[in-house]
Amino acid sequence: MERMPQGILHRHAAESRFTVSRLRPDPSLREHVEYYWVVRWDLHGRPPHEQRVLPNLATHAVFGTGSTGVWGPSRSVFTQVLRDRGLALGVRVAPGCCRAVLGVPVTDLRAGPISLPQALGAAGQATDDAVRRASGDAELATVVDRLLTDRVRPLTGSERLARTAVSLLATDPAITRVDHLAGRTGMTVRALQRLFTGHIGTGPKWAIRVYRLNDAAARLASDSPPTQAALAAELGYSDQAHFVRDFTSLVGTPPGAYERQQKVTK
Numbered sequence: 001m002e003r004m005p006q007g008i009l010h011r012h013a014a015e016s017r018f019t020v021s022r023l024r025p026d027p028s029l030r031e032h033v034e035y036y037w038v039v040r041w042d043l044h045g046r047p048p049h050e051q052r053v054l055p056n057l058a059t060h061a062v063f064g065t066g067s068t069g070v071w072g073p074s075r076s077v078f079t080q081v082l083r084d085r086g087l088a089l090g091v092r093v094a095p096g097c098c099r100a101v102l103g104v105p106v107t108d109l110r111a112g113p114i115s116l117p118q119a120l121g122a123a124g125q126a127t128d129d130a131v132r133r134a135s136g137d138a139e140l141a142t143v144v145d146r147l148l149t150d151r152v153r154p155l156t157g158s159e160r161l162a163r164t165a166v167s168l169l170a171t172d173p174a175i176t177r178v179d180h181l182a183g184r185t186g187m188t189v190r191a192l193q194r195l196f197t198g199h200i201g202t203g204p205k206w207a208i209r210v211y212r213l214n215d216a217a218a219r220l221a222s223d224s225p226p227t228q229a230a231l232a233a234e235l236g237y238s239d240q241a242h243f244v245r246d247f248t249s250l251v252g253t254p255p256g257a258y259e260r261q262q263k264v265t266k
Contacts, residue, residue, distance in 0.1 A: 002170040004034065005214035007054030009077070009251065011221055012262060017041060017049040018082060023137055025091075026145040032097040032152050034058060036144055037090045038137060039066065041082045048083045054217060054250070055210050057095040057166055057200055059106060061124075063116070063131040063144070064088040070102060070119040072109025073201045073210075077250065089131050089140050091148070096162035096199045100153050106201035123147055161185070162199035165192065169211060176212070176236030178204045212236070213250055216243070220259040228255055 008014055018041035025033045043049060055074045062068050065086035071078075073095075091101075098106040104119045116124035130143045155163065168175065168184050175181050181204055182192045196204045212235045219231055226234065232243035247255045 002167060003173070003211060003215065004170065005054065005056040005210060007056055007214055007217070009052045009054060009217060010261065014049075014051055017043065017051070021137060023141040025141070026149055029101075029145065029148055029152060031155070032094055032101045033148065034092040034094050036141060037092060038140060039088045039090075040086070042085045043082060044084055048081050050079060050081050053078045053080070054214050056214070057202065057207055057210060059093040059095075059098040059102065059109065059201070061091040061093065061102060061116070061119070062088055063090075063128045065132065067113075068128060069113035069115050070104060070109065071113045072098070072106050075202070075206065077252070087132075089144065091144055094163055095166040096159050097155065098199075098201070100155050100159055101148060101151065103151065106199065107197075109201060120147070120151075123151075158195065159199055162195050165195065165204075166200065166207065169207060173211070173215065173234075174236070176208060178208065181208070209246070209250075213247060216247055216255065217251065217258070220255055221262045225259050225262075231255070 008020070018039055021038045023036040023038060025036060041049070054077060057073050059073070060071045062071065066082065066088035067080055093101045098104060102119050104114070108114065116128055120127070127143060127147045131140060134140045134143055165181065165185050169181060175184065178189055178192065182189045185192060187195070192204050196202060196207060200207060216231060216235060219225055228244065229240045232240040235243065237243040237246070244254055247258070251258060253261070
C-alpha cells in the first residue's frame with residue numbers, strides 16, 4: 001500500500017475548524033496528478049485558526065481564497081491562518097511531474113511559491129476566478145480538469161524514473177537510508193541525488209525523512225500510539241534520542257508532548 005503524506009498536524013482540533021475533501025482528476029491526468037483537494041472553512045464570528053502542515057514531496061497548484069500560487073516541496077512546516085469564510089482547491093501534482101503538468105521546473109520553486117499567472121499564464125488566473133465562482137465539487141473538478149488536460153505532456157524517461165523512485169519509497173517503509181533506495185532503483189547514490197534534486201526538488205535523504213516524520217505524527221495521533229522507543233525502531237532510527245531530536249526539530253514539539261496534545265483535543 002502506497003503511503004501518501006497528508007501532514008495535517010493536530011488533526012482532531014482541525015476537524016472543528018475546516019473540512020477537507022479529495023476529488024479524482026480526469027483519467028487522462030492520473031499518472032501526473034495524485035488528486036485534487038478542497039478545503040472549506042466558515043469561522044465567521046469565531047477566532048482565526050492557525051493550521052500547520054508537515055512537508056510532503058508533491059507540488060501544489062492552489063486556487064481560491066487561501067494561499068493561491070504554485071508551491072514546491074518545502075523543508076519546513078507550512079502554516080496557514082484561516083479567517084472568516086473561504087475555499088481553497090489544490091492540485092496535488094505527483095512528485096517528478098511538475099514540469100510535465102505545469103510547465104515549470106520544480107527547481108524554480110526552491111525560493112518559494114510563484115503566482116498562478118506566472119506559472120500558468122492567463123489561463124491560471126481565469127481558472128482561479130472560475131474556482132471562486134464554482135458551486136460544488138463536481139464543478140470544481142471540471143474547471144481544473146479543463147485547464148490541465150490541455151497542458152499535460154507525457155513524462156520523460158528521467159521524470160518517470162523519479163516518480164517510480166518516490167513510489168518505491170512510499171510503498172516500502174523499510175527504506176530508511178539513501179543507499180537502500182539507490183539499490184532498489186539500480187542507481188548509484190550520486191545519480192539518485194541528481195535525479196531527486198532535478199525532478200523532485202529535494203534530496204533523497206530529505207524525502208525519506210518526510211515519510212518517516214509524517215508516519216510518526218500519524219502514529220502519535222492514533223488511538224493506540226506506540227511507545228517512543230517502539231516508534232523509533234519501527235521507523236528505522238538508530239535510537240530513541242535520534243528520533244526525538246528529528247521530530248522536535250521539524251514539528252517544534254517533542255513527540256511525547258505532541259501525543260499528549262492529541263488526547264486533549266479529541
